[in-house]
Amino acid sequence: EDQVTQSPEALRLQEGESSSLNCSYTVSGLRGLFWYRQDPGKGPEFLFTLYSAGEEKEKERLKATLTKKESFLHITAPKPEDSATYLCAVQARNQGGKLIFGQGTELSVKP
Amino acid sequence: KAGVTQTPRYLIKTRGQQVTLSCSPISGHRSVSWYQQTPGQGLQFLFEYFSETQRNKGNFPGRFSGRQFSNSRSEMNVSTLELGDSALYLCASSPGRAETQYFGPGTRLLVL
Numbered sequence: 001e002d003q004v005t006q007s008p009e010a011l012r013l014q015e016g017e018s019s020s021l022n023c024s025y026t027v028s029g030l031r032g033l034f035w036y037r038q039d040p041g042k043g044p045e046f047l048f049t050l051y052s053a054g055e056e057k058e059k060e061r062l063k064a065t066l067t068k069k070e071s072f073l074h075i076t077a078p079k080p081e082d083s084a085t086y087l088c089a090v091q092a093r094n095q096g097g098k099l100i101f102g103q104g105t106e107l108s109v110k111p
Numbered sequence: 112k113a114g115v116t117q118t119p120r121y122l123i124k125t126r127g128q129q130v131t132l133s134c135s136p137i138s139g140h141r142s143v144s145w146y147q148q149t150p151g152q153g154l155q156f157l158f159e160y161f162s163e164t165q166r167n168k169g170n171f172p173g174r175f176s177g178r179q180f181s182n183s184r185s186e187m188n189v190s191t192l193e194l195g196d197s198a199l200y201l202c203a204s205s206p207g208r209a210e211t212q213y214f215g216p217g218t219r220l221l222v223l
Contacts, residue, residue: 096167
């Protein structure tokens with residue numbers, strides 16, 4: 001069964017304290033892995049798509065990496081405005097547009 | 112480009128009623144998917160539409176249905192509402208199938 005597990009469930013950081021979020025996945029033929037950010041009461045906001053092991057993508061203070069079993073979202077020198085829930089999702093080759101989501105990591109960055 | 116829009120944004124219904132939610136995708140996007148988000152279950156896939164045809168369906172009862180129109184706009188319907196249907200219903204669109212999906216703000220449904 002296709003599955004996504006994110007850890008930790010919650011993470012509290014001080015402003016400027018870098019860290020990483022983990023997304024472990026089991027899927028029968030990965031087409032893509034997606035990272036989204038969700039603020040309370042809003043829809044998920046797209047961050048990155050990764051397609052193959054070894055791929056990396058960066059955007060401002062965020063960097064996403066992918067291996068054959070997991071993905072990491074590295075946050076460098078976070079700011080309070082980075083506080084949000086970060087969601088990881090996978091798309092299997094034989095499942096069309098269906099996304100399978102992890103439970104998310106709730107990030108809180110204190111000034 | 113305007114993003115994905117969903118209407119209504121908030122809805123309160125009572126058990127046994129039915130509800131219809133609407134989604135307008137990003138201009139040019141032909142694929143629309145629907146998800147249910149609850150605190151306990153997280154984000155769960157409901158269905159995917161492309162070219163007015165349902166292409167994939169999640170593990171939800173038949174009370175949940177949807178359709179897509181020729182302009183790619185989509186609606187989902189939930190009949191005989193139950194308390195457990197209270198959730199945030201999210202619509203996402205993509206240019207084609209199996210491409211990056213962009214989400215709307217969601218419709219918050221409360222069933223009393």
